[in-house]
Amino acid sequence: MRRSPNLQRLTTNYIFIEVKKRVENYLKNHPHERRLIHFGVGDTTHPFPDIVAEGLSEASLGMATEVGYKGYGPNFGLESLRETVSKVLYDGKFSLDEISISDGIKPDLARFALLTGGGQKVAIQDPSYPVYLESSFIIGNQVTLLPATKENGFFPDWCLLKGPHLLFICHPNNPTGYTAIRAQLQEVVNHARKEGMLILFDTAYRSFITDPNIPRSIFEIEGAKECAIEWGSFSKSAGFSGLRLGWCVVPKELKYSTGESILEDWRRVLATTFTGPSYLSQMAALQALSKEGQADYQKIIQGYLENGKLLKNALSSKGVSCYGGEHLPFVWADFSPHLSWDTFDTFLTKHQLIVTPGSGFGSSGEGFIRFSALGKRPDLLEAISRLLL
Amino acid sequence: MRRSPNLQRLTTNYIFIEVKKRVENYLKNHPHERRLIHFGVGDTTHPFPDIVAEGLSEASLGMATEVGYKGYGPNFGLESLRETVSKVLYDGKFSLDEISISDGIKPDLARFALLTGGGQKVAIQDPSYPVYLESSFIIGNQVTLLPATKENGFFPDWCLLKGPHLLFICHPNNPTGYTAIRAQLQEVVNHARKEGMLILFDTAYRSFITDPNIPRSIFEIEGAKECAIEWGSFSKSAGFSGLRLGWCVVPKELKYSTGESILEDWRRVLATTFTGPSYLSQMAALQALSKEGQADYQKIIQGYLENGKLLKNALSSKGVSCYGGEHLPFVWADFSPHLSWDTFDTFLTKHQLIVTPGSGFGSSGEGFIRFSALGKRPDLLEAISRLLL
Numbered sequence: 001m002r003r004s005p006n007l008q009r010l011t012t013n014y015i016f017i018e019v020k021k022r023v024e025n026y027l028k029n030h031p032h033e034r035r036l037i038h039f040g041v042g043d044t045t046h047p048f049p050d051i052v053a054e055g056l057s058e059a060s061l062g063m064a065t066e067v068g069y070k071g072y073g074p075n076f077g078l079e080s081l082r083e084t085v086s087k088v089l090y091d092g093k094f095s096l097d098e099i100s101i102s103d104g105i106k107p108d109l110a111r112f113a114l115l116t117g118g119g120q121k122v123a124i125q126d127p128s129y130p131v132y133l134e135s136s137f138i139i140g141n142q143v144t145l146l147p148a149t150k151e152n153g154f155f156p157d158w159c160l161l162k163g164p165h166l167l168f169i170c171h172p173n174n175p176t177g178y179t180a181i182r183a184q185l186q187e188v189v190n191h192a193r194k195e196g197m198l199i200l201f202d203t204a205y206r207s208f209i210t211d212p213n214i215p216r217s218i219f220e221i222e223g224a225k226e227c228a229i230e231w232g233s234f235s236k237s238a239g240f241s242g243l244r245l246g247w248c249v250v251p252k253e254l255k256y257s258t259g260e261s262i263l264e265d266w267r268r269v270l271a272t273t274f275t276g277p278s279y280l281s282q283m284a285a286l287q288a289l290s291k292e293g294q295a296d297y298q299k300i301i302q303g304y305l306e307n308g309k310l311l312k313n314a315l316s317s318k319g320v321s322c323y324g325g326e327h328l329p330f331v332w333a334d335f336s337p338h339l340s341w342d343t344f345d346t347f348l349t350k351h352q353l354i355v356t357p358g359s360g361f362g363s364s365g366e367g368f369i370r371f372s373a374l375g376k377r378p379d380l381l382e383a384i385s386r387l388l389l
Numbered sequence: 390m391r392r393s394p395n396l397q398r399l400t401t402n403y404i405f406i407e408v409k410k411r412v413e414n415y416l417k418n419h420p421h422e423r424r425l426i427h428f429g430v431g432d433t434t435h436p437f438p439d440i441v442a443e444g445l446s447e448a449s450l451g452m453a454t455e456v457g458y459k460g461y462g463p464n465f466g467l468e469s470l471r472e473t474v475s476k477v478l479y480d481g482k483f484s485l486d487e488i489s490i491s492d493g494i495k496p497d498l499a500r501f502a503l504l505t506g507g508g509q510k511v512a513i514q515d516p517s518y519p520v521y522l523e524s525s526f527i528i529g530n531q532v533t534l535l536p537a538t539k540e541n542g543f544f545p546d547w548c549l550l551k552g553p554h555l556l557f558i559c560h561p562n563n564p565t566g567y568t569a570i571r572a573q574l575q576e577v578v579n580h581a582r583k584e585g586m587l588i589l590f591d592t593a594y595r596s597f598i599t600d601p602n603i604p605r606s607i608f609e610i611e612g613a614k615e616c617a618i619e620w621g622s623f624s625k626s627a628g629f630s631g632l633r634l635g636w637c638v639v640p641k642e643l644k645y646s647t648g649e650s651i652l653e654d655w656r657r658v659l660a661t662t663f664t665g666p667s668y669l670s671q672m673a674a675l676q677a678l679s680k681e682g683q684a685d686y687q688k689i690i691q692g693y694l695e696n697g698k699l700l701k702n703a704l705s706s707k708g709v710s711c712y713g714g715e716h717l718p719f720v721w722a723d724f725s726p727h728l729s730w731d732t733f734d735t736f737l738t739k740h741q742l743i744v745t746p747g748s749g750f751g752s753s754g755e756g757f758i759r760f761s762a763l764g765k766r767p768d769l770l771e772a773i774s775r776l777l778l
Contacts, residue, residue, distance in 0.1 A: 001553060001587045003645040004506020007654050010661065017464075017660055043460035053453035056669070057446040063631075064442035070631040071432035103492055103633075103667070110662035114499060114527050117393020118507070134661040138503050164390055198390045242452075242459040242668035244492070256392040265396050271406055272399065272523040273499035278492070278667040279631035280445070 006118075009137040015130055015360030016041050019344075026348055033352055037383045039371045040354040042174070042330060044239040046303065046376075048284075049296035052238070055287035059280055073276045076267065077101025077247070081282045085247050088289045089232065090219065098252055098263060100270055101285075103244040103277040105204055105231045106131050112200070112229075113139035115262075115269045122166045125156050127175055127358060127365030129202070132168040141166070147364040150334070154178040154323065159191040164257060167192065169218075170202040172209060175361050175370040176332050177324020179214045185221045192227040196257055199228040204246075207237035207301055209327045225251040229262075234281075236329065236374070238288040238297055243281040304329045307380050308373035314384040315371070329373040332358070336367025343369050351386045395507075398526040404519055404749030405430050408733075415737055422741055426772045428760045429743040431563070431719060433628040435692065435765075437673075438685035441627070444676035448669055462665045465656065466490025466636070470671045474636050477678045478621065479608065487641055487652060489659055490674075492633040492666040494593055494620045495520050501589070501618075502528035504651075504658045511555045514545050516564055516750030516757070518591070521557040530555070536753040539723070543567040543712065548580040553646060556581065559591040560607075561598060564750050564759040565721050566713020568603045574610045581616040585646055588617040593635075596626035596690055598716045614640040618651075623670075625718065625763070627677040627686055632670040693718045696769050697762035703773040704760070718762040721747070725756025732758050740775045 019040055027036070048056075062068020076082065082099040086092050102108040109131055118140030124132045126145040136143050144165070146156035154176040158167055169188070172179045192199050201218040209216055218228045230249045234240035254262040287293050308325035315322050321334040335343045340357035347353045347369070358368025373380070408429055416425070437445075451457020465471065471488040475481050491497040498520055507529030513521045515534040525532050533554070535545035543565040547556055558577070561568045581588050590607040598605055607617045619638045623629035643651040676682050697714035704711050710723040724732045729746035736742045736758070747757025762769070 001505070001509060001555060001585075001645055001651070003647060003649055003654070004504065006506045007504070007657065010657055041461060045458070045460065047454055047458040048452040050453050053450050056449035056452065060445035060449050060669075061442050063437040063445065064439050065436055069434070069436040069628070071434065071628070072430060072630045104664050106664050107496070107662060110503060111499065114502070115393065115396070116390070117395045117527075117529070120390060131661060138658065138661060140506070166390060196390075239458070239460070241461045241664075244664060244667045256390055258392060260392055262390070265392070268396065268399055269527065272520060272527060273496060275493050275495050275630075275633060278633045278670055280449075280669055281667055 006138050006140045010134055015356070018360070019354065019356065022344070023348065023354055036352050036354055037379050038354045038375060039383065040356050042236065042372045042374055044236060044241055044374050046239055046300045048239060049293060049300075051290065051292050051296065052284050052287045056280055056284045059283040070279045073279050073282070075271050075274060075276050077276055078279075078282045081285055084286060084289050088294075090217065090249070093219070094249055094251070097267070098250055100248045100250070100266070101277055101282060102246045102248060102274070103281075104235065104246045105202060105233050108231060108246060108248050109135045110138070111269055111273050113141070114273060115265055116141060116166065120166055121164060122168065123158065123161055124168045125173075126363060127361030127368070128168065129170055129174055130361060133362070145362065148173070148176055148178065149364055155180060155184065158188045161197070162195060164196045167197055167199045168202070169199055170204070171218075172205045172214070172328040174205060174328065175324070175330055175356075175358065175365065175368070177326065177328045177330060179209065179211075179327050181213060182215055182221065185215060185218065189218070189221045189223050189227060193223055197227060198254070199224070201228050201230040203230060204233040204236055205328050206232060207297070208305060208329055210305065211327065214327060219249070219251075225253045227254070229254070234285055234288060237301070238285070239300070240281065240284070240288075243278070243284060245277055245281045245285050303377065304373050307375065307377065310380060310384060311371055311373055314387055318387065325373065331371040331373065333369050333371060334367060335369055338367065340366055340368060351383070353383050353386065395527050395529045399523055404745070407749070408743065408745065411733070412737065412743055425741050425743055426768050427743045427764060428772065429745050431625065431761045431763055433625060433630055433763050435628055435689045437628060438682060438689075440679065440681050440685065441673050441676045445669055445673045448672040459668045462668050462671070464660050464663060464665050466665055467668075467671045470674055473675060473678050477683075479606065479638070482608070483638055483640070486656070487639055489637045489639070489655070490666055490671060491635045491637055491663070492670075493624065493635045494591060494622050497620060497635060497637050498524045499527070500658055500662050502530070503662060504654055505530060505555065509555055510553060511557065512547065512550055513557045514562075515752060516747060516754030517557065518559055518563055519750060522751070534751065537562070537565055537567065538753055544569060544573065547577045550586070551584060553585045556586055556588045557591070558588055558607075559593070561594045561603070561717040563594060563717065564713070564719055564745075564747065564754065564757070566715065566717045566719060568598065568716050570602060571604055571610065574604060574607065578607070578610045578612050578616060582612055586616060587643070588613070590617050590619040592619060593622040593625055594717050595621060596686070597694060597718055599694065600716065603716060608638070608640075614642045616643070618643070623674055623677065626690070627674070628689070629670065629673070629677075632667070632673060634666055634670045634674050692766065693762050696764065696766065699769060699773060700760055700762055703776055707776065714762065720760040720762065722758050722760060723756060724758055727756065729755055729757060740772070742772055742775065
């Protein structure tokens with residue numbers, strides 16, 4: 001077999017794998033140092049609400065019974081879950097066919113890459129979640145990077161682009177913490193419709209929005225059904241990073257430039273590349289989206305947001321400019337002119353803290369560090385004391 | 390966005406979706422007919438052994454505790470599970486790095502398609518699991534179909550192919566039931582090495598092999614580490630079709646024609662397109678691969694194989710030529726000169742039995758019907774009585 005030229009564009013290691021390597025190397029050389037505290041990968045740490053764990057346990061024990069055993073489920077996810085997602089998260093404005101349940105946004109973006117088939121123009125803000133860039137490279141799409149910097153308030157001018165493009169927009173933005181108001185998203189939607197663009201809207205952090213003026217979905221914007229696909233995730237909102245569950249909304253109104261239905265192709269691609277997510281993860285999600293589940297998670301999310309505030313205040317008190325930490329469980333901190341990986345090494349060797357280098361999210365992230373607020377409170381307090389001492 | 394030309398090659402509906410459509414249509418027009426019995430999709434029906442369900446339940450309840458909660462796991466699967474797969478299924482002859490745990494063979498083939506990048510030559514036997522063909526089409530690989538018919542004993546002559554190809558080999562074969570002996574696979578491996586081919590070996594049904602002379606893995610064949618990737622699945626062997634779990638073995642010896650490591654690219658592709666399978670499914674797999682779990686599953690598999698025997702005998706007594714049903718939980722039955730979909734309709738309307746039309750697996754499957762032996766025994770007996778009356 002010959003090597004795909006697309007893979008040769010993936011030159012560096014996936015950021016979190018490089019972080020892991022450096023940490024392992026450090027541990028090998030400093031086995032007796034005080035314990036490391038993770039501020040790195042945005043991994044949730046708060047245990048499940050009882051209602052979710054008990055629902056899971058019940059479904060698990062059911063698998064050993066004639067009536068409770070479940071084999072293959074629908075490719076697109078359980079109907080009951082699709083219905084609940086539509087009702088609880090979208091006021092019922094999407095039909096079951098327009099919603100698919102996946103094992104997370106990352107694998108769904110790979111399936112979407114297969115749908116694009118390569119050779120499409122893609123626009124991605126820099127810095128951003130590395131998977132946008134890499135899943136575009138893997139299929140051979142052409143990428144334009146739009147810097148999102150202090151200077152433009154971390155929101156690039158998407159309207160400078162002309163002609164059909166796929167626009168990856170993460171909102172609230174990982175890693176910068178940027179949130180747009182309605183008018184800004186309306187402008188992007190209008191532009192996308194005019195130019196025949198498709199907005200790929202990633203709402204992984206929607207549950208962290210506390211301001212009712214900030215949209216939680218692109219579909220709160222008029223005309224978005226004609227130009228947007230939206231992804232969501234249970235990873236951060238419900239602590240499902242280990243259970244693997246997300247969703248995707250592809251409105252039936254979406255068309256290719258030649259008029260065919262994109263939804264029909266999406267369902268065809270899913271049928272060929274996916275067999276649905278785990279039944280148990282879906283049963284857990286039904287509990288998470290119940291009234292009681294939602295109330296429990298509200299408290300957990302509140303705790304993470306408090307973490308963000310504590311962290312931001314601590315860093316600010318040391319004179320570091322910080323962004324995010326509101327509507328997002330990350331703080332985006334400016335350590336320039338120091339390079340991100342240098343600051344990463346300093347934190348590791350001086351404070352025994354693992355952070356995420358901003359340059360791992362794109363060259364415009366150089367100088368920044370992303371701190372995760374998804375850790376446990378005692379760890380966070382210990383980390384802050386290391387920073388401040 | 391313009392439509393990918395690759396998608397236009399997926400002309401028909403995925404077979405099981407077409408089956409579902411016809412069944413729904415039939416039910417709408419015949420609401421008062423006796424209940425339908427499924428012989429269709431190869432879905433397991435036997436409940437989990439207690440040890441597996443209890444392990445799952447325990448891990449589920451743990452998710453609500455500080456010590457038991459798990460977030461992101463390794464992209465390639467839990468180390469403990471990779472170690473167990475290597476030890477229990479491969480006599481420990483692969484390192485942890487060479488094994489990746491996935492959410493099933495179908496989604497893993499989509500990720501492998503991304504690794505190939507398109508433009509590669511692929512050879513697939515006809516009939517076969519439709520995903521080989523469709524995942525090749527989706528990425529734009531060039532497909533040669535090799536008929537597997539009664540005339541060639543359902544094993545095409547792979548050695549007629551010259552030059553680098555990707556060879557999809559399912560063994561034991563779905564749908565024909567064909568199993569190769571060592572000498573035959575040795576010949577294919579020798580040929581593949583000579584021609585620079587890569588064998589993609591699908592062992593979804595390996596647990597159903599009862600004859601020690603039939604290899605359960607391509608890696609029982611000398612030289613296979615230089616020319617083969619192998620996939621396995623917990624769906625049929627452990628009833629995990631709803632939990633979604635499989636594995637892939639990519640030997641470190643595998644190289645592209647230009648010398649780079651295929652394993653390194655595979656791990657890079659996984660890092661970009663996958664976040665690991667569900668933690669709970671992996672915990673269940675650890676129980677399934679335990680000594681007690683394996684003993685329990687041995688009995689379940691024995692029951693399915695008896696189903697196959699009963700079914701084969703019943704069909705044979707009606708004068709139908711049957712294949713498979715041994716080493717595979719399917720019976721491949723020849724109803725030619727009737728067309729497969731006609732026979733499908735006859736079974737549906739006359740016997741209220743849902744079967745799988747052989748032509749759905751490729752044009753050389755025309756005239757055949759695939760019967761699943763994975764149903765419940767009482768259903769199977771009822772179905773047989775409908776056939777024989």
